Amino acid sequence: MIDNVNYINSIERFSNRVENYSKYRPSYPIDILNFCKKELNLSTSDIVADIGSGTGLLSELFLENGNIVFCIEPNKKMREVAENNLKNYINFKSVNGKAEETGLPDKTLDFITVGQAFHWFDILKTREEFLRILKPDGYVILVWNERKINTEFSFAYEKFISQFVINYKKVHYKNIISKSILNSFWGNNICSLVTFDNFQIFDFESLKGRFLSSSYTPIEIDSKYNKMIEHLRNIFLEFQVDNKVKFEYTTKVYFGKIA
DSSP: OOOHHHHHHHHHTTGGGHHHHHHHSOOOOTHHHHHHHHHSOOOTTOEEEEETOTTSTTHHHHHHTTOEEEEEOOOHHHHHHHHHHTTTOTTEEEEOOBTTBOOOOTTOEEEEEEESOGGGSOHHHHHHHHHHHEEEEEEEEEEEEEEOOOSHHHHHHHHHHHHHOTTHHHHSHHHHSOHHHHHHHHTTSOOEEEEEEEEEEEOHHHHHHHHHTSTTSOOTTSTTHHHHHHHHHHHHHHHOBTTBEEEEEEEEEEEEOOO
8 A cells, every 4th residue: 555655745746747647648448438337327317426537537438428527636737637628518526635535425426436546545544435425335436547568569668667767666556556455445345347448549749748647757857858758769760650659558447336
């Protein structure tokens, strides 16, 4: 579980990456919404809270479905981008809150979603808060877009990150969220997992933006920044086809009811 100091820092760690995050992070496949409607009986009248909603990438799926969505985000800059991006949805509700203290009333939610953020939460306090705000039969849905390492390009990119990012393995969600942590969150209930395919196509500038959107990447004032970007350009040039490269993802969706 993430320690308290790192947790506090996690709230602000994306503040200088908001523009790249909004432009270049992957969205979430419509399959998630279709799955929720078919298997979890999601209806347009259900109330959703998207926790750690960031710029609203996951929230928008449910807003498009007509749901009321409370977007809970503690980072002011991320929240402001979401408020601009989602302002035309009448059911969009922006809330300055965090997973452990959402500020929402008791037993009001049919679904809680978390996209690419659960590993930054204090898990036990979050579990307590989710139990408070979720209806007894409500679902929790945890989502991660996980890059596939299945091509020469994706392998070279992964090697590149490991070379230039000191804390990469430490902050990657797979190394924070263990099976035991998931079990402690779900309690006596067992969560289930479904997966979907997802992808992005990049030219070099958008590939650079995607890389720089991650919380662990060095910023421009870092002494190795220029060398790092040049190395990234060389990888792009080696593997590009028609001036494009492809990121493939497995979108992992953990879902269930908290005991």
